[in-house]
Amino acid sequence: MDRVPVLKIGDILLVSIQVDMDDNTALALQDTLTERIVETSAHGVIIDITALDIVDSFIGRMLSTIASVSRVLDAETVVVGMRPAVAITLxxxxxxxxxxxxxxxxxxxxxxxxxxxxxxxxxLSVVGDGLDVFDDDSPVA
Amino acid sequence: MYPAAAPQQVNLVPIVRDDDVVRVRQAVRTAALAAKLSLVDQTKLVTAASELARNTLIYGGGGRAEIEQADNGRKRGVRVVFADEGPGIADLELAMTDGYTSGNGMGLGLSGARRLVDEFDIDTAAGRGTRITVTKWAR
Structure with missing residues (x-):
């Protein structure tokens, strides 16, 4: 199984998918990215799919899931480089x-x-370093 | 007209593991290029093949793809058969409905794949496996 590298540039995570991913690779990327967002307190995720010659329903669902999960973690996801033929097919x-x-x-x-x-x-300045949210086990009053 | 087609060869790709779906995609793309499908048509056929190969793996319990050049005397194209000896599809009408899924997919596999190809034929019955034949013609 191939691994897709996740690069950090400032508070943005950049993922450039360069391999024809099988479903497990896609799921692994989804998990890795989620962990990295929390680890790095990233505020943005850019997924470059320039090299992908197809996006099927599985990859499409992965992109939607990453966008939803990152939003919950206060990061915005932007997908870039979709080929015209891929857009038509989608x-x-x-x-x-x-x-x-x-x-x-x-x-x-x-x-x-x-x-x-x-x-x-x-x-962010209101809630302090932001990560407190995850450490705080006390019930909300 | 195009030159006479080479002797028909069927490229058989087993679908047993996750990465076999990738191999099917690659083999179908090679065949689509050879048949001179446009870029958009290649993309549609490869995407349909990816959906159907995944179905073969997940719902059919594995099987195979048979990829061949097609020629109807006027046009060239690519024909792909997805065959498994799995449980078959009991309610075909329901399975072909957009958004219907018996697994945890998005329910676009069968209905979506049908929209992406020119010909779509499905032969299945409960307990008899499934055989789906799709064809995409060069324009």
Whole structure:
């Protein structure tokens, strides 16, 4: 099974999928990415699928799941580099990629994530370092 | 017209493990290129093959894909058969419905794959396995 590397650039995680993933590789990536978001307190995830010549329902579901999970962990996911033929096929297949933001390339995705940062910064200063949320076992009053 | 097709050869790819689905995708792409399908049609056929190969693995308990060049005298294309000796599909109409799933998928496998190909034929019955034949023609 291949592994897909996850790179950290500032508070953004960058994943460039370069292999034809089998389903287990896709699931492993989903898990790794979730762990890394928490570890690094990343505020953005960019998934580059330029090298993928197809996105089937399994990969599509993985992208949707990563977007949903990262949102719960206060990180925004942007998928970049979808090929036109892949986009046409996805729509015909009936996959809507619910909740997944897209951008044409990594640069545009960075800009998108930059725009959504100020709001996050102010909410973060209220809750301290943010990770307290996960350590706090005491019930909410 | 295109040159006479080479003797028909069936490329048989077993579907037993997870990464066999990747191998089916690659073999179908090679065949689609040889048949001179457009990029969009290649992508549609390979995506359909990926969905159907996964079904063969998960619901059929494994099986095989048979990939061959097709020729109807006017057009070239690619034909792929997905065959398993699994439990078969009892209610075909229900299985072909968008969003229906008996597993934990998205329920787009069969119905979605059918939309992506030009011809779709399914032969199945409870306890008799499943055989799905799809064809995509070059335009």
């Amino acid at each position: 729509v015909e297949l009936g996959l809507s990629l619910t909740g997944v933001r897209t951008a044409l390339n990594v640069e545009r995705a960075m800009e998108l994530l930059e725009l959504s940062r100020p709001a996050r910064a102010s909410s």
